[in-house]
Amino acid sequence: MSWWKRLFKGYGSKSSHRNGKTAVPQESPLDSGLERVLRQVSDLLGENDDLVIRRFSLFGQREAALIYFSTLVQKERIHQDILKPLMRIPAENEEVPLTQEGVLREILHYGKYQVTDQLPDVLEEILRGSTVVLVDGFPQGILLETRDVEKRSISEPQSERAVRGSREGFIEQLDANLSLLRYRLPNPDLTVKTFTVGTKTRSKVAYCYMRDVAQPALVREVEDRLQAIEIDGVLESGYLEQFIQDHHLSPFPQVANTERPDVVVSGLLEGRVIILMEGSPFVLMVPVVFAQFYQTLDDYTERFLIGSLIRLIRVLAILSSLFFPAIYVSLVSFHPELIPTDFAVAVAGGRAGVPFPAIAEVLFVEISMEILREASVRLPQQVGSAFSIIGILVVGQAAVDAGFASPITVVIVALTTIGSFAAPAYNVSISFRMLRFPILVLAGIFGLYGVMVGAVMIANHMLSLRSFGVPYLTPFSPENRRGWLDTLIRAPFWMLRRRPAFLHPLQRQRLGTIRKLKKEPSNTLDPMKAGNERREPRDGV
Structure with a gap:
């Protein structure tokens, strides 16, 4: 009502x-x-x-x-x-x-x-x-219609930087955001539906989809979940995300958000449904899978070899940010025989003056790093970056000099923190930062066995997740080998002929059947050719 x-x-x-x-x-x-x-x-x-x-x-x-x-x-x-x-x-x-x-x-x-x-x-x-x-x-x-509300100009998104791509980002005005989509996707099948949410704020919400691509059952499900929201005020699209997600107690996000119109257009073309809200520059996309959270637009604007390499480095950095401190604690506390002798001597020498066990040492440095990171986010932009760098250097060096931590521990935590910044999606980065601590505790109690138990528990939890009915670990489980072409690596475009199968799009094909010239290309400016005009191979020199 x-x-x-x-x-x-x-x-x-x-x-x-x-x-x-x-x-x-x-x-x-x-x-x-x-x-x-x-x-x-x-x-x-x-x-x-x-x-x-x-x-x-x-x-x-x-x-x-x-x-x-x-x-x-x-x-x-x-x-x-x-x-x-x-x-x-x-x-x-x-x-x-x-x-x-x-x-x-x-x-x-x-x-x-x-x-x-x-x-x-x-x-x-x-x-x-x-x-x-x-x-x-x-x-x-x-x-x-005489509405005239002050709004900020369209600028580059602050939370999603692209090396190569558009520099335009969404703003707080819904009409301006819809115009950015219409500008990039001038197609009559782009459908926009609007309604209001919030008994007090009367916030205007719009959901968009491609009528000839998106699965109608998915569109109806999104509409039903949005219409079922009953709350007095909706101040940001994050409110909507918490209402429409499938698993409310999971640390992993089941709804993607972005500030980039080109990312939204790519989601529309794949068959996803987009949710926009008046007053928020963050646009929601459903459904999502875990592989989507470590993919960026740069993976597709660059050649597939470079994009695949960058994506693999990103995945390794994300995994290291989750398991690196726990593995270090396990090796130092329970399995020193697995460490090479020279390196073990260096580690033991560095920890000679530290009176705490490895688990307490790593937890102290990790918590200090999280406090510094949170403080730098809340500070003004001009001060925050300088404070984070100086704070980390000063606190790290002071902790080593005071005997609270060893140099190798500071290096491990610093590498872990840097690896967490490699995650393109901020909400996934927070999830891994939160899960790092229970795995670290398991490693301090059971060693590598605890790390394996933590990894298995996280994998089982991710296997149980759904996003609007789509398994979270698609295309790995359930297995879809064609979908592997755009997960850990990014295959060439001519191999990505179909849209993601888990979205059940109405149009499966997205790449034409003609993928090369009918004739062999002729290098007209080749100095071995007889002139600079197109000739048949039999013409000779």
Whole structure:
């Protein structure tokens, strides 16, 4: 049940008062009397200094009024395009249209407007920045789009940097974000549906999909989950993510978020559903699999050999950030015989003055590093980067000098921290940072056996996860060998002929059957050729 229907519920033929405000029924037609309508609007919207009710005479013959919030509209447009033509005094022999259809057709030259005879629609549009024209004797109100809210310019996303690619990112305005998608995907099959979420905030939410690609069952499921959200306020798309995900207690994200329009377009072309929200620059994509969180746009803009190498390095860095400290603690505390002799002597010499066991030493440095990282995030940008570098150097050196940690421990933790930054998705990086501590405790108690137990538990948990019904470890489990071409490595484009099978797209094929020239290419500028024009091989030199 929507906000206005709840507000207007319970109002009958007699007016009722709740909390000092007059309620109206769910289906409340506008009264033809101007004074009664203005009284109802004033009672429901309350006393606000930015609420403007401008009375005037329509062509000097009939009483009328404009209603709008001055903080949400473009005032110059109201004065020039609405008030000026409506308040004009007609010439002596001029016939003026005193009907609603005549005013819309001959006087108001507006591209976006709507007409309604319901009071709830009038109130909601006023709160969204529209201007309402009410005329005494007209049974309907004219809603004109005059919204003008300050917004920041489109700039490069701060959370997702690309070496090669677009420099445009989403902003907080929903219409601007939709225009970025339409600009990159001028296709009639791109479908946009909008509705509101939040009984108090009335946040505007839109979901998009390709009508000829996306699975209709997936679109219906997304719509049902979004429509089922009942909360008083939605301030960011992260609220929606927590409501629509499948497993609420899992540390791993089951909904992807991005600030890049090109990433969103690639998801639409694969058959995913995109969720945008007014007031948030982060766009949600569903469904997702784990392999998607370590892939970036740079993997596809570069040649496949370079993209595959960079992706493999990224995967190794992410895994090392999870297991590296635990393996170090296991080897030092339980399995020193597995360490080469020379290196074991160096480790023992470094830890000679440390009075704590390896597990306590690593935990101390890890917790200190997490505190420094969190503090640097909350500081201003100009100070945060310098503070993080200086803080790590000073605290690390001081810990070594004071005997709280050994140099090798500081190096291990530093490499682990750097490896966690290799994860493109910030939410996955946080998940691995959180799981690092229980694995570290298991390693301190059971050694390498504890590391293996932790790894098996994490793998079993990931095998049980679903994202809108899609197994989280697809295409590894369930097995899909064709999907392996775009997981740990990125195969050439001519091998990625089909869209991901786990999305069940309506159009499986995305690459044409003709993948090479019908004739062999002719190098016309080759110095061994007889000229610089295209010739047949038999022409010779």
